[in-house]
Amino acid sequence: MNNRLPQTISTLIWRSVAQAIILAVLIGFFLSFIYGLLSNYKQKHQHIDQIATLLTTSASTADSADIVAEQVKFLLENEPRACP
Numbered sequence: 001m002n003n004r005l006p007q008t009i010s011t012l013i014w015r016s017v018a019q020a021i022i023l024a025v026l027i028g029f030f031l032s033f034i035y036g037l038l039s040n041y042k043q044k045h046q047h048i049d050q051i052a053t054l055l056t057t058s059a060s061t062a063d064s065a066d067i068v069a070e071q072v073k074f075l076l077e078n079e080p081r082a083c084p
Contacts, residue, residue, distance in 0.1 A: 051075065 058067045 055068055055071060058064060058071055061067060
């Protein structure tokens with residue numbers, strides 16, 4: 001024999017509402033995480049574009065080799081290191 005109590009409609013509704021809220025919160029966290037990654041990628045891409053523009057402008061001058069070499073050296077020395 002089954003000793004389990006029959007579930008009422010209100011219990012089923014509350015369980016469904018709780019599951020929907022939990023799912024919405026998880027989706028919110030996931031979308032926030034994805035937005036953060038995309039924002040970080042966009043900022044890095046803009047930074048690279050700015051550096052490319054700077055180096056292009058510097059390379060168009062008469063004594064460009066020395067200026068560009070100094071700028072590249074500065075960029076490489078100040079490049080953030082990845083954590084091992």
